[in-house]
Amino acid sequence: MKIGIIGAGRIGKVHAKNIAMFVREMEIKTIADPFANEETEAFAKQYGIAHVTKDAEDILNDKEIEAVLICSSTDTHSKYIIESARAGKHIFCEKPIDYDLGNVRQAIKSADDAGVKLMIGFVRRFDHNHRAVYDMVQAGKVGTPHIIKISSRDPEPPPISYVKVSGGIFYDMMIHDFDMARFLAGREAVEVYTQGSVLVDPKIGEAGDVDTAIVTVRFASGALAVIDNSRKAVYGYDQRVEVFGSEGCSINANDLSHTAALMNGEGTVHDHCYKVMWDRYTGAFVSEMKAFADAIINDKDMPVNGLDGLYPVLMAAAATKSLKEGRPVKISEIE
Amino acid sequence: MKIGIIGAGRIGKVHAKNIAMFVREMEIKTIADPFANEETEAFAKQYGIAHVTKDAEDILNDKEIEAVLICSSTDTHSKYIIESARAGKHIFCEKPIDYDLGNVRQAIKSADDAGVKLMIGFVRRFDHNHRAVYDMVQAGKVGTPHIIKISSRDPEPPPISYVKVSGGIFYDMMIHDFDMARFLAGREAVEVYTQGSVLVDPKIGEAGDVDTAIVTVRFASGALAVIDNSRKAVYGYDQRVEVFGSEGCSINANDLSHTAALMNGEGTVHDHCYKVMWDRYTGAFVSEMKAFADAIINDKDMPVNGLDGLYPVLMAAAATKSLKEGRPVKISEIE
């Protein structure tokens, strides 16, 4: 199966490398980026990609290409989904689809109308530790979920320039956790409540965002979830989930790069957590691309579909509104 | 120093035993209980308590007795605090002081007016694991606290008859966690928001309470806390705290009775958690009594004073109101 990649930035290259190395069912024919240059050519050559172009149309118009990876900037996602769908190509799109709910819905509809498959890049669903908790929940080992807890903390805040355009912590960071909460709960949220503070960097507050937030989520079943985010954990990437239910509790520990510890006069020291997102989620990115190929080739449902792209955006909108208005906000209030 | 104990129920006996065995600075002269019987006499004899009486007045009127432990039912706490204070005796009173804020305040004032020391029984402050986190926070090892997380889950719900009179989950169970949140944060809460559900037993709902609750707490500094409670964890007592701050994160693990594990075809199995509260907090009850004796004998401030008895009740009231009204409630709204 031949594919094209729209966007040759960091995430586009990660997917390209992983496909070249691990996903032999897919062959990357073309990579498109308006800023493609010699370095892009060298990259393409190294990973066996036949064509580099500045024009995404070269992918959309290529009859041989069956599937497209949309790795361009967020504001172009819905446009490329619609165009790829019209061109009859299966689609993988990075999250979020769009900040505008109308655009999100239109993009999903276009894929449905065209009968092409659409997958959204919530990569953490493919992480070995989070997946292990999910598998236990699915196997019924915790019984009915009652309480879901998600901690998600980054080593460093993004640049202030990014904070200003990202849509805020709920759209660019906690959106992963909104997806994770739904994924683990196996159902949809009905209400969220946000508490947020500026504790890491006052510049984040000046940019209109918070850097520390706790969101409580209520599901229709009465199950509750709580997510905490911080833009800065000095010890590195901190990613933990817990599902407590009627029959038990499934909980994972943060990921370390090895199991070795040092016992000395200071106590017992385990090594640093991951400091770099790409190192932390190396395996998850590979599994994600394999799942995408598998769904197309074996005609399965996409493991993260268009609605999975929509709901976290609804939750992010509700969480943002809750923070502003200082009250719980129902998902049904959004739009 | 001679002391008297008012109330010879379960908690009264636990304190009596611990004092007899571990706190040689105090001698229990009299234990009073309106239902004192032969079994009480036998208990007293076994632990070297000279007198058993049905009348608490025998303690209050005894000039030789310097300090009183109030271990009677909650509705009598404020009354006995006031009477003990008037009699010039130092006071240890089990939590909560009272459900009525007026009574709480009057009781605290009476001790202040009489110049006697008043300690409230928030025993978890003396637990080795929680104390170790507190000590790290106090030593500045996490920097400024940003996020505090407390999980507190009981092995079994109390009898429905108790649920009906206890004041509800926020007064009888989460009150410990409200105290712990303040203790770890080192400051007062300004606002709380409650999400609660009936997921464990519908009878709890019929009694007007919830059995699963998540409360978000906001402190004046902008620090946030989140507490989750469940009335039923099938795996036993689950008590964990975490303080995340600008310089690190202090976190404890649930307490197990030993470090042994079994590796077999099922995986690696660590033994059961504690199933009984008294086993889980054995050491904490001893440390609590030692701290009480130490504060009196060495004329130190009580480690848990009257205001420490008041604030968690305010938080419980606000959490209850938040649940009923479906909105965040400021502590300043209470009374």
Next chain:
Amino acid sequence: MKIGIIGAGRIGKVHAKNIAMFVREMEIKTIADPFANEETEAFAKQYGIAHVTKDAEDILNDKEIEAVLICSSTDTHSKYIIESARAGKHIFCEKPIDYDLGNVRQAIKSADDAGVKLMIGFVRRFDHNHRAVYDMVQAGKVGTPHIIKISSRDPEPPPISYVKVSGGIFYDMMIHDFDMARFLAGREAVEVYTQGSVLVDPKIGEAGDVDTAIVTVRFASGALAVIDNSRKAVYGYDQRVEVFGSEGCSINANDLSHTAALMNGEGTVHDHCYKVMWDRYTGAFVSEMKAFADAIINDKDMPVNGLDGLYPVLMAAAATKSLKEGRPVKISEIE
């Protein structure tokens, strides 16, 4: 039941305190020590011991005393066992019974002849972590034991003066591990092989001993054990055991005083291990005395009997011989 304690040194006082505080079935009538002084009198008063004497005969001749704790220096153990047996008293004796195998056997025989119970102070059998592994093995959870591993490391070497008279590392330190190996294996050793080095302090070598040793033990069943000892672990007391068998592996972790950890730029740090033996084995000493009282009062077999006192001494003798002769030594070669 009234008892007497011969020897008011450190271990005598630990047992006295524990009995006074926790073992209400026994009453210490008399404590005897040739060096008894005002401090001994004060100690006795504090813990409710009626008599202090310089002469152990006052205990042996006291008809009211049913049991004796022998906590005097090792060279007097066998003498006092024999005299106590003749006086018809049940006996608890600290380990080791004696360095001389003839004396050990005579002491055991005297108790047998007199029909009194004899218990030897291998306190680690009563430790919660080691006991948990033992219980798993006894419950058949590891199947047939194949490999037993014991790590036992002290925070600091003893004074050189003690090394010179203690009989060496195999008699004063590894003897606990010889007992533990037999206890966990549930059978007797047939052969040992020793490798030893002087790596901690050359003065220990000058005193004729080693400070680092690994002993391999072969049991009749073909099961193998390996014990490693070091006189100095900079991180504190390190005590771990592991039993690997046909159906699984039971393993314990070293004991820490609490479960709290700090995550910071250095990694994740768990607190120091215990640095003091008495802190590490607090609970074990209490359980040991309770077991002694229980065996007498309820006429049960002693949990650590005279032969349990003999076999580790045989193993220590064989290990010492193996080190000297540079070859494996059969237990049957000893004496």
Next chain:
Amino acid sequence: MKIGIIGAGRIGKVHAKNIAMFVREMEIKTIADPFANEETEAFAKQYGIAHVTKDAEDILNDKEIEAVLICSSTDTHSKYIIESARAGKHIFCEKPIDYDLGNVRQAIKSADDAGVKLMIGFVRRFDHNHRAVYDMVQAGKVGTPHIIKISSRDPEPPPISYVKVSGGIFYDMMIHDFDMARFLAGREAVEVYTQGSVLVDPKIGEAGDVDTAIVTVRFASGALAVIDNSRKAVYGYDQRVEVFGSEGCSINANDLSHTAALMNGEGTVHDHCYKVMWDRYTGAFVSEMKAFADAIINDKDMPVNGLDGLYPVLMAAAATKSLKEGRPVKISEIE
């Protein structure tokens, strides 16, 4: 750099895949196997290997090929090392070089004489957990090593047919641990002592081998190591090392595939260990090939050289002799 692979069995294919996917500096031109068939052709095609041949000479005679991977049966290793050396090619050879010490020495000499690099496949040196302990030791964090402990247990014994020809547990299994002991100690063994038993399967005993063994190793510095092996751990692959020294102790835990645990009525259950060697050491095999390419391309010393191939064989010979003769055997006694 073009390379050839001699031997297209399991290990040959693992290296071929890893090079094709991860080591872009090397291109596999030819793979040779006397049993090459259609399946080998398909494999070669899938991984971009240009030529498949039944004759290793096609590799040895190919001027374009700069390096050779010897992945054929053990009895052909030394022959192919010698021939590859004569052909001027750098060599990676699977362990062990040979069971015959003369052959091992001759092979090493041939590479030295020809001035080609020779690397031996002790893959565990490249494992993330073992490497982390090694790095701590190298960084001086444990001070001078005193005690090294290695546990290495397989999930299942190999077929009896293999046991009969493998040279026994010390040559086919513990040889990895002999290498690890040297690697961690940073020095050579001077003496070994073996205790071994047949506890897993009597057929292994009938084939002249043991299935459970403990070997004590003495280094010239006086440092001691102990290795335990079992052919069958019901819980899966168990691989742990520990280096205890004057300043601390570096210890790793067994590897699990994720960090998730389940707390339920049984306790806290961590998932199964790896059951398959290839899964357990996935990353190590990749790192090993990268290290091989790096040493050639950047003209560095091989990370596991010819002498690293010799010494573990000497230790295996001494351990075998020790088991047979029931006495410690000096390495200098071998040959």
